[in-house]
Every structure is written in structure tokens, then in C-alpha cells.
Amino acid sequence: MEKERKEVIFTETGKLLIDVAKLVFGGVILAGIMKLDVNRALLFTIGGIFAVICAFAGIAFIALSKKSK
16 A cells, blocks of 8 residues: 555656646746846746756656556
8 A cells, every 4th residue: 555655646746746847837938928027048047947857857756656566
């Protein structure tokens, strides 16, 4: 039972992190399109790095959940 629970937690955490990465990516694109008074280079850099980190972490969690089977 504990192994199944761990697998579900890793899978759901991975899905959540991938969803966060998609939302951050979309937010960065929308903020870049809108006429806001922000430093676009900094916005794209920080947002892009955060989205990539979240996406890779999500993929890693999903891979860990499948590895434990």
C-alpha cells in the first residue's frame, strides 16, 4: 500500500509541476505581449528559467513514479 501511495504522490506532483510550468510560460508570453512597464529581458529570462526548472522537475517526478513500479 505504501508503494502505491508513493507512486501516486510522485505522479500527481509531476503533473502539478508541469501545469505550473505551462502557466508560467503562458503568463510570461502574455505579459510580454501586453504593454506593461516591465523589463522584458528580465521577465523572459526569469520566467523561462522557472518554467524549464518546473518542467524538468515534473518529468523527473513522473519518471521516479514509473521507476518504483
